[in-house]
Amino acid sequence: MFSFHLLLNVIVAGILLGGFYAAVSLGITLAFGLLNVVNIAHPAFVILGSYAAFVVNSRFGLDPILAGLLFMPVFFLLGIGVYRIYYASFEKRAEESLRGLVFFFGIIFIIEVSLSLQYGVDYRSVHAAYVGDSFRLGPIELAFRLAIPCAMALVLTLALHLFLSRTFYGRAVKAVSQDHLALRLMGADPVRIKGLAFGIAIATASLAGALLIMIGPVEPSIGREYIGRVFAIAVLGGMGSIGGTLVAALILGVLESLTSTFYGPSWALAVSFGILLLVLAVRPSGLVGRAG
Amino acid sequence: MEAGYGAVRVLHGVSIEIHEGETVVLLGTNGNGKSTLMKCIMGIVRPDAGEIVLETDGRRTNLVGRSPEEIVNLGIALVPEGRRLFPVLTVEENLRLGAYRRAARPDLERNLAFCFEAFPVLRERQRQLAGSMSGGEQQMLAVARALMSNPRILLIDEPSVGLAPILVSRVIAKIRELKEIYQLTVLMAEQNFNQATKIADRGYIIVHGQIEFEGHSTRELTEHALVKKYYLGV
Numbered sequence: 001m002f003s004f005h006l007l008l009n010v011i012v013a014g015i016l017l018g019g020f021y022a023a024v025s026l027g028i029t030l031a032f033g034l035l036n037v038v039n040i041a042h043p044a045f046v047i048l049g050s051y052a053a054f055v056v057n058s059r060f061g062l063d064p065i066l067a068g069l070l071f072m073p074v075f076f077l078l079g080i081g082v083y084r085i086y087y088a089s090f091e092k093r094a095e096e097s098l099r100g101l102v103f104f105f106g107i108i109f110i111i112e113v114s115l116s117l118q119y120g121v122d123y124r125s126v127h128a129a130y131v132g133d134s135f136r137l138g139p140i141e142l143a144f145r146l147a148i149p150c151a152m153a154l155v156l157t158l159a160l161h162l163f164l165s166r167t168f169y170g171r172a173v174k175a176v177s178q179d180h181l182a183l184r185l186m187g188a189d190p191v192r193i194k195g196l197a198f199g200i201a202i203a204t205a206s207l208a209g210a211l212l213i214m215i216g217p218v219e220p221s222i223g224r225e226y227i228g229r230v231f232a233i234a235v236l237g238g239m240g241s242i243g244g245t246l247v248a249a250l251i252l253g254v255l256e257s258l259t260s261t262f263y264g265p266s267w268a269l270a271v272s273f274g275i276l277l278l279v280l281a282v283r284p285s286g287l288v289g290r291a292g
Numbered sequence: 293m294e295a296g297y298g299a300v301r302v303l304h305g306v307s308i309e310i311h312e313g314e315t316v317v318l319l320g321t322n323g324n325g326k327s328t329l330m331k332c333i334m335g336i337v338r339p340d341a342g343e344i345v346l347e348t349d350g351r352r353t354n355l356v357g358r359s360p361e362e363i364v365n366l367g368i369a370l371v372p373e374g375r376r377l378f379p380v381l382t383v384e385e386n387l388r389l390g391a392y393r394r395a396a397r398p399d400l401e402r403n404l405a406f407c408f409e410a411f412p413v414l415r416e417r418q419r420q421l422a423g424s425m426s427g428g429e430q431q432m433l434a435v436a437r438a439l440m441s442n443p444r445i446l447l448i449d450e451p452s453v454g455l456a457p458i459l460v461s462r463v464i465a466k467i468r469e470l471k472e473i474y475q476l477t478v479l480m481a482e483q484n485f486n487q488a489t490k491i492a493d494r495g496y497i498i499v500h501g502q503i504e505f506e507g508h509s510t511r512e513l514t515e516h517a518l519v520k521k522y523y524l525g526v
């Protein structure tokens with residue numbers, strides 16, 4: 001039975017889900033959209049973030065969001081390390097296209113296998129007092145386990161936007177793949193800038209992972225479900241636009257929410273591939289793609 | 293200095309000297325090595341032999357072996373061949389990136405205001421993407437972006453390329469004006485003899501990677517046979 005009340009709640013749930021998708025996709029927007037690094041392993045890093053939050057939550061009872069924030073510096077350094085290896089092995093020799101992809105496949109494999117060996121393939125989840133609660137806003141029911149990730153994702157989006165538009169490093173990150181020699185002529189070292197930006201991209205995976213395991217239980221290979229989604233969002237968002245990523249993530253969240261409610265959850269994953277194909281066919285520059 | 297690309301030798305025993313406050317022009321037609329010389333100074337191409345020495349405040353610094361970033365930080369800026377703007381950043385973002393080096397950051401707002409005053413079109417177009425500007429506007433932006441780094445030495449590689457004659461005069465006049473205000477030392481590569489000698493104190497003529505002639509004044513350059521042959525068509 002169709003009801004306005006149901007529709008409203010489905011849309012709100014979709015917006016909350018979409019906000020979370022933005023948190024997962026921002027790292028791809030940075031790496032793929034701005035640095036031209038096809039990091040298909042990003043969702044695997046997100047899962048790594050989930051397990052980091054899981055471990056400190058189950059051992060020390062630390063709040064999962066706090067855990068996600070605390071691990072950001074570690075992930076930042078991890079990202080810089082991964083980029084250094086990627087740069088020295090592939091990018092420096094201009095062999096990044098195919099071999100780079102294999103490299104990131106390798107990382108997915110390493111992360112999944114290590115997590116499976118260490119923690120098994122069972123679903124894991126985190127505990128926090130507020131996770132099961134919800135609150136009412138008029139006719140709308142808001143679950144904390146969805147509302148908090150969405151709010152955190154908005155904060156992350158805003159922080160990245162400010163970083164890219166207001167700081168010298170941020171502007172250099174936006175410029176680095178447009179003309180790296182010109183960037184050197186401004187006095188910035190492109191390899192350092194890309195390392196820094198990749199570190200930030202991976203740091204976002206720490207927080208996104210904590211949000212993911214708050215929303216629902218996680219197992220080592222669940223990241224695969226997100227590869228299609230995050231690339232669909234990055235492309236729809238205009239490849240490299242932070243605001244575009246947020247809007248695209250919200251659109252995907254709402255469409256998925258509608259699809260899984262009215263057609264069944266198994267169709268939800270098809271939405272992102274549908275969007276990806278449609279955008280590539282109709283408007284390859286995405287929603288807010290800049291010309292040129 | 294000797295330099296080249298792999299097996300291709302481009303510069304053969306080139307030696308030039310630029311004093312503080314001078315505007316020196318490097319004249320040469322296509323493919324004679326002007327840009328290669330500029331790239332050597334900026335550390336983009338590493339010379340095979342020779343020295344590039346910067347003398348500031350009584351200190352001698354050899355630039356050979358230093359990275360472009362280090363050289364920029366010594367106060368040398370290049371307006372490169374082909375302008376090399378960041379096409380999908382706005383005019384303002386391009387200018388702000390020009391002030392990336394630490395020594396330039398404190399003066400950013402002042403330099404930005406100055407660039408907008410010197411090139412009003414950049415103020416009007418500050419939100420426009422650099423890649424969608426006209427050729428003349430892009431050249432002005434390239435010069436302004438280099439000035440944002442607070443350089444003491446400005447290298448300009450063929451500012452006249454692709455511009456209508458009226459625009460060439462305007463850009464060249466602007467460079468002279470900015471040079472006076474910023475008290476710059478300028479090395480400019482050009483093929484446009486008449487325009488370049490409007491602002492140059494003196495110059496060199498480079499042919500096949502060798503300095504063929506050194507003119508101690510623009511008059512000496514004008515009277516030289518090579519100039520008559522190649523540039524004035526006499």
Ligand SMILES: Nc1ncnc2c1ncn2[C@@H]1O[C@H](COP(=O)(O)OP(=O)(O)OP(=O)(O)O)[C@@H](O)[C@H]1O
Binds near residue numbers: 326329
């Ligand atoms: N990256 C490169 N690899 C190989 N050869 C190069 C490279 N860049 C320039 N050359 C060669 O070096 C020579 C000098 O080139 P350069 O760009 O310095 O000339 P130019 O005087 O600046 O010419 P133009 O006025 O056309 O810009 C040319 O023969 C050119 O083909």
Ligand SMILES: [Mg+2]
Binds near residue numbers: 373450
């Ligand atoms: Mg040239």
